[in-house]
Amino acid sequence: MNLEATLGLARIGRLYPSLILHGGTEETRREAVLTLARCLLCDAGPETVEAVEASRRPCGKCRHCKRIVWPDRKSDAFHPDFLVLERDLKTVTSVDATKALLRSAQVTPFEACGQVFVIASAETLSGEAANALLKVLEEPPGKTSRHFFLLAPSQFDLLPTLRSRSLALFLGTGPRPRGTELMKTAEGFGRALESYLQCRHSGELLAAAGALKASGQWDDARARAPWEHAAAAVLDYANSQPSQSNRRALLALASDLLEAPRLRLRGIPADRILEGCVSRRLAALPETRSCAP
Numbered sequence: 001m002n003l004e005a006t007l008g009l010a011r012i013g014r015l016y017p018s019l020i021l022h023g024g025t026e027e028t029r030r031e032a033v034l035t036l037a038r039c040l041l042c043d044a045g046p047e048t049v050e051a052v053e054a055s056r057r058p059c060g061k062c063r064h065c066k067r068i069v070w071p072d073r074k075s076d077a078f079h080p081d082f083l084v085l086e087r088d089l090k091t092v093t094s095v096d097a098t099k100a101l102l103r104s105a106q107v108t109p110f111e112a113c114g115q116v117f118v119i120a121s122a123e124t125l126s127g128e129a130a131n132a133l134l135k136v137l138e139e140p141p142g143k144t145s146r147h148f149f150l151l152a153p154s155q156f157d158l159l160p161t162l163r164s165r166s167l168a169l170f171l172g173t174g175p176r177p178r179g180t181e182l183m184k185t186a187e188g189f190g191r192a193l194e195s196y197l198q199c200r201h202s203g204e205l206l207a208a209a210g211a212l213k214a215s216g217q218w219d220d221a222r223a224r225a226p227w228e229h230a231a232a233a234v235l236d237y238a239n240s241q242p243s244q245s246n247r248r249a250l251l252a253l254a255s256d257l258l259e260a261p262r263l264r265l266r267g268i269p270a271d272r273i274l275e276g277c278v279s280r281r282l283a284a285l286p287e288t289r290s291c292a293p
Contacts (some may be wrong), residue, residue, distance in 0.1 A: 010039040022155045029151045041112040065173030080110040084118040095128035114145030122150035123157035185233035209274040218270040231257040253281040
């Protein structure tokens with residue numbers, strides 16, 4: 001399912017109540033959910049199936065469309081039936097904040113024909129928060145039209161129970177690292193790994209992990225970009241390897257790096273995660289040749 005097909009369902013009032021918007025960039029996900037929210041709450045009302053192609057929803061001009069904006073933007077516009085839950089703690093979206101949002105689903109809409117609820121960083125929902133949301137998805141209150149949008153870099157960052165009760169809309173891959181930066185990281189990683197394979201000094205494995213960390217911005221525990229850059233650098237180096245077994249190990253490492261943000265959200269330092277991933281996958285690679293005496 002793509003965005004245009006999803007808008008078509010929204011225009012005829014047949015959009016599934018819970019939708020996961022994943023992939024793309026954070027800005028891509030925000031723009032997509034704003035378009036869908038405007039379509040759902042637009043004054044034009046639901047279209048007939050036959051009129052979908054000619055539909056002008058969202059019109060962009062009605063009182064609802066103009067007031068649906070992302071809350072952190074420099075605008076005084078506000079819509080009481082479009083509610084966004086941002087991450088409220090350092091690394092998680094708490095159960096208290098989630099329950100406060102969900103209480104709004106117990107009342108009728110203030111102005112529009114329905115309500116739209118957005119979980120801006122659904123991958124950071126705490127276990128309790130995810131379960132509170134799940135209960136509402138399983139037992140929606142009343143017959144009012146309510147839609148829940150869960151925004152995340154990947155749908156697999158969410159609990160399986162949430163995924164099973166939602167449709168997923170993939171918005172494309174995120175921006176790739178710039179070529180020069182990627183090449184520099186891959187070269188540094190490769191030099192350290194080759195040195196390790198020659199001499200078997202564990203310090204060289206740490207140097208390989210350090211090379212992956214050197215080019216990234218790791219302060220934000222939620223950021224996926226540095227992990228994606230590190231994984232891309234490993235893949236770039238893997239493509240130059242003649243050994244099939246080495247390539248398999250490097251591909252496994254790249255996969256681990258793409259999953260590593262979950263560990264980062266648990267408070268584990270990035271350098272420890274990188275060192276652990278590199279050691280786990282590469283420590284047992286066969287030695288190439290002995291060091292010179």
